[in-house]
Amino acid sequence: MDESSVKLDKVIAELVDMGFRFSRIIEAVNAVGPSVDAAINYIFDDNRDDEMVESHSSDSLTEKGNGKRVLSSSNPSRPMKQLKLNESIKTVETKLVDQSPDRIEEEDIGQDWELRVENVIKKHFGISSLKSFQKEALAAWVAHQDCLVLAATGSGKSLCFQIPALLTGKVVVVISPLISLMRDQCMKLAKHGVSSCYLGSAQKDPTVEGKAMRGVYDIVYICPETLLRLIKPLQELATKRGIALFAIDEVHCISKWGHDFRPDYWRLSVLREKFTTKKLKCLKFDIPLMALTATATIQVREEVLKSLHMSEDTRIVLTSFFRPNLRFSVKNSRTRDPNSYEKDFRELINIYTTKNTSDVTEDLISPELVYASDNSCSTSNDSSSELFDVLDGIEDDPLCESRNRGSFQTAKSVLKEKSMSVEYLEGECDLLKDVDDLDVSCAEFFGKLPAKANDDFQFSVTPERPIESPELFEEPLGLGPTIIYVPTRMETLLISDFICNFGVKAAAYHAKLPKSHLRQVHKEFHENSLEVVVATIAFGMGIDKSNVRRIIHYGWPQSLEAYHQEAGRAGRDGKLADCVLYADFTKVPTLLPSQRTEEHAKRANKMLSDCFRYGMNASCCRAKTLVQYFGEEFNNEKCQICDVCINGPPKVQDLKDEAKIFIKAIAQYAKRRFGDGLCVNKEARGVESSTLKLLVRTICTKVQKYAATGFLWWRGLARILEDKGLIREGTNMTNVQIRCPLPTHLGLEFLQSIPDEPFHVYPEADMLLSEKNKSYSPFAEWGKGWADPESYQEERQPRRYSWTNPWINPFRDPGRNPGRSTSRRVKPELRTVRGRLISKLSKKK
Ligand SMILES: Nc1ncnc2c1ncn2[C@@H]1O[C@H](COP(=O)(O)OP(=O)(O)OP(=O)(O)O)[C@@H](O)[C@H]1O
Numbered sequence: 001m002d003e004s005s006v007k008l009d010k011v012i013a014e015l016v017d018m019g020f021r022f023s024r025i026i027e028a029v030n031a032v033g034p035s036v037d038a039a040i041n042y043i044f045d046d047n048r049d050d051e052m053v054e055s056h057s058s059d060s061l062t063e064k065g066n067g068k069r070v071l072s073s074s075n076p077s078r079p080m081k082q083l084k085l086n087e088s089i090k091t092v093e094t095k096l097v098d099q100s101p102d103r104i105e106e107e108d109i110g111q112d113w114e115l116r117v118e119n120v121i122k123k124h125f126g127i128s129s130l131k132s133f134q135k136e137a138l139a140a141w142v143a144h145q146d147c148l149v150l151a152a153t154g155s156g157k158s159l160c161f162q163i164p165a166l167l168t169g170k171v172v173v174v175i176s177p178l179i180s181l182m183r184d185q186c187m188k189l190a191k192h193g194v195s196s197c198y199l200g201s202a203q204k205d206p207t208v209e210g211k212a213m214r215g216v217y218d219i220v221y222i223c224p225e226t227l228l229r230l231i232k233p234l235q236e237l238a239t240k241r242g243i244a245l246f247a248i249d250e251v252h253c254i255s256k257w258g259h260d261f262r263p264d265y266w267r268l269s270v271l272r273e274k275f276t277t278k279k280l281k282c283l284k285f286d287i288p289l290m291a292l293t294a295t296a297t298i299q300v301r302e303e304v305l306k307s308l309h310m311s312e313d314t315r316i317v318l319t320s321f322f323r324p325n326l327r328f329s330v331k332n333s334r335t336r337d338p339n340s341y342e343k344d345f346r347e348l349i350n351i352y353t354t355k356n357t358s359d360v361t362e363d364l365i366s367p368e369l370v371y372a373s374d375n376s377c378s379t380s381n382d383s384s385s386e387l388f389d390v391l392d393g394i395e396d397d398p399l400c401e402s403r404n405r406g407s408f409q410t411a412k413s414v415l416k417e418k419s420m421s422v423e424y425l426e427g428e429c430d431l432l433k434d435v436d437d438l439d440v441s442c443a444e445f446f447g448k449l450p451a452k453a454n455d456d457f458q459f460s461v462t463p464e465r466p467i468e469s470p471e472l473f474e475e476p477l478g479l480g481p482t483i484i485y486v487p488t489r490m491e492t493l494l495i496s497d498f499i500c501n502f503g504v505k506a507a508a509y510h511a512k513l514p515k516s517h518l519r520q521v522h523k524e525f526h527e528n529s530l531e532v533v534v535a536t537i538a539f540g541m542g543i544d545k546s547n548v549r550r551i552i553h554y555g556w557p558q559s560l561e562a563y564h565q566e567a568g569r570a571g572r573d574g575k576l577a578d579c580v581l582y583a584d585f586t587k588v589p590t591l592l593p594s595q596r597t598e599e600h601a602k603r604a605n606k607m608l609s610d611c612f613r614y615g616m617n618a619s620c621c622r623a624k625t626l627v628q629y630f631g632e633e634f635n636n637e638k639c640q641i642c643d644v645c646i647n648g649p650p651k652v653q654d655l656k657d658e659a660k661i662f663i664k665a666i667a668q669y670a671k672r673r674f675g676d677g678l679c680v681n682k683e684a685r686g687v688e689s690s691t692l693k694l695l696v697r698t699i700c701t702k703v704q705k706y707a708a709t710g711f712l713w714w715r716g717l718a719r720i721l722e723d724k725g726l727i728r729e730g731t732n733m734t735n736v737q738i739r740c741p742l743p744t745h746l747g748l749e750f751l752q753s754i755p756d757e758p759f760h761v762y763p764e765a766d767m768l769l770s771e772k773n774k775s776y777s778p779f780a781e782w783g784k785g786w787a788d789p790e791s792y793q794e795e796r797q798p799r800r801y802s803w804t805n806p807w808i809n810p811f812r813d814p815g816r817n818p819g820r821s822t823s824r825r826v827k828p829e830l831r832t833v834r835g836r837l838i839s840k841l842s843k844k845k
Pocket residue numbers: 127128129130131134151152153154155156157158159293294459460461462542543544
């Protein structure tokens with residue numbers, strides 16, 4: 001076969017994949033030659049109206065007056081010309097016949113759509129059946145209803161909006177917040193024989209947008225900013241090829257209070273306004289909206305429905321947020337202190353190093369991960385590597401060096417030039433707010449069905465039913481990759497460096513690292529050549545890797561929403577996975593610096609407080625606490641595998657005396673300061689931040705029995721009493737931990753209650769810690785967090801670290817101890833507010 005006929009075959013095959021009619025393709029290639037773009041232009045520009053009308057009347061779905069989606073059957077058998085171009089045309093033809101029936105042959109989608117869906121998912125995705133929530137979402141779409149899908153991470157939400165494109169021959173438009181997310185989905189769709197593209201400012205090929213608006217791709221991913229610009233062309237697309245559905249993925253980004261807020265999501269109500277029967281006369285129904293997320297507190301749900309202007313009969317499809325194979329646990333650790341790393345990561349290091357020495361296989365050792373100086377390139381044969389090649393070929397980042405140098409080297413050289421600034425390492429919340437998070441510019445994907453769909457793909461199935469066997473806890477965890485989430489950029493570098501030193505293949509990931517480096521981390525993580533990624537929340541949405549075995553949070557997350565979503569990246573293959581939260585029980589967590597309005601700060605504090613309470617609760621099943629947080633009834637009493645279920649709750653204690661003394665002290669203090677009103681006036685507000693401390697100190701000094709009871713213990717009791725409605729925060733501030741307690745009426749009644757009646761409670765984690773360690777100095781540590789400006793400054797000072805990995809320590813200056821700050825050495829006694837006060841007073845004397 002000569003070269004030109006091979007090219008011709010390819011062009012025809014591609015056009016067939018795009019769904020053009022065979023006769024038109026032949027006509028076009030005869031007229032303009034073997035070029036995909038020219039042929040498309042010929043079909044659309046010269047005969048566009050005919051083609052559109054034709055495709056509408058014969059191929060695509062129309063709606064009957066009875067509300068059911070129906071295919072017109074003007075050309076049911078689709079006779080095709082048999083042209084003897086060359087042998088391979090036969091293959092193409094077979095493919096066309098093979099591919100089309102699901103979309104075009106059936107009569108009434110309203111009646112047997114489930115059967116049609118089964119065919120489609122089997123053929124394209126190798127999946128035998130839909131999950132019940134997927135069926136529900138599709139049923140809403142078939143009935144032209146809006147739908148809000150709230151389903152756990154990794155449960156398969158994408159399928160809900162991908163199927164309509166395959167059933168109808170119309171386009172599905174998906175609004176998605178990040179380019180990397182869109183890219184991942186397009187790559188997967190290409191593997192499954194579905195054509196798609198993504199549009200956004202990262203799209204460097206100007207023809208893709210035009211083609212998308214002419215209906216060339218089945219699924220168009222688009223960022224909200226671009227969507228707003230393309231309303232008119234989309235209206236045209238809806239009129240001509242047709243739009244089956246607008247899907248708004250990761251719709252929690254709409255929530256102003258959420259951890260992933262994207263302002264442009266707020267403007268998506270435009271979809272409901274511009275794509276209705278009133279605006280577009282050709283429509284028989286408003287184009288349905290399908291909003292999807294894995295993060296859905298009741299508040300977020302309401303915000304979504306309201307701000308998208310979803311219809312009143314929107315169907316809400318809610319699945320369980322319970323992931324039975326995730327083993328949650330919470331551990332106490334001084335995570336801000338690098339001296340804790342050895343203790344906390346020893347086990348993890350052992351897991352990987354034992355494996356590395358006993359089982360050194362080539363596929364696990366990527367040459368690029370020989371961090372020190374090897375410049376060779378990865379030679380992985382993993383199928384995903386070819387997809388990443390597409391991305392790697394495009395180096396639009398001016399910071400990038402040539403591909404062969406490897407991006408770790410790039411990171412090293414770029415970072416070397418930066419100074420070790422606090423802003424750089426520990427700035428604001430580390431969100432990739434920009435849609436072009438990875439700045440990739442390749443953005444169209446033409447799918448080719450694999451020869452045998454079933455053989456090529458392994459699907460991760462998240463079990464829908466809870467696993468009943470407690471033996472799951474005994475199962476050894478497999479060797480899959482680990483993600484360690486840390487609050488600050490600096491910690492990504494420190495911890496990855498620490499782990500690397502022991503021979504584990506780890507890398508840091510945060511928003512300020514060069515894009516080429518971030519891309520490389522994604523690539524190696526997906527290829528299984530990277531064992532551990534130490535990341536800020538920037539390693540975020542859409543990380544859909546089935547075999548992640550451990551998610552470690554090293555430091556308090558900012559909310560349970562964020563925690564649940566990040567932890568949800570573990571165990572998507574349904575096998576056991578660990579989700580461990582290491583947090584410093586001695587410190588009340590504080591918000592990461594970020595610009596917030598007063599209202600926003602209040603809400604953020606409330607979310608952080610819920611997260612703190614999750615960690616401090618030592619008596620309730622972790623999974624239960626989490627799913628109940630999302631408004632779900634937890635049917636099982638326990639998950640049976642979390643640390644609380646395994647270790648059992650602590651012993652119940654009767655704390656009647658302590659509770660009474662505490663409330664009495666609060667009541668007396670409040671009366672003395674504020675009179676009987678039991679309400680803190682505005683002027684007093686600022687003074688009150690340390691009331692809890694004062695109260696505890698008073699009790700400890702006045703009541704001998706409690707002299708040795710630590711502040712942490714009382715702090716825990718205060719939370720219990722607050723939860724029971726016996727005390728409340730006296731200021732109108734929302735604090736993570738109650739600071740200025742006032743008794744409630746219920747609390748005052750409690751003081752009068754019968755003395756013999758016990759007050760049984762489960763002690764909280766900080767109380768247990770305090771009991772365990774009586775020598776712990778309660779007051780010295782209190783308030784030392786970011787909430788305290790002095791200690792915050794202090795915390796921001798670089799500490800003494802033993803930097804050994806040269807690329808990870810880009811600031812290393814040989815000849816100087818890099819971690820130690822020379823400019824701001826503070827005498828130890830001046831490091832606390834109390835210390836400074838004492839020093840001042842003694843100077844005065
Ligand atoms: N019915 C099904 N049967 C088996 N596997 C499925 C089914 N539906 C989806 N999957 C698989 O589940 C995995 C996760 O799917 P998907 O990425 O859509 O999850 P998601 O709910 O969107 O997760 P996230 O919240 O992280 O975005 C995919 O690998 C997909 O192939």
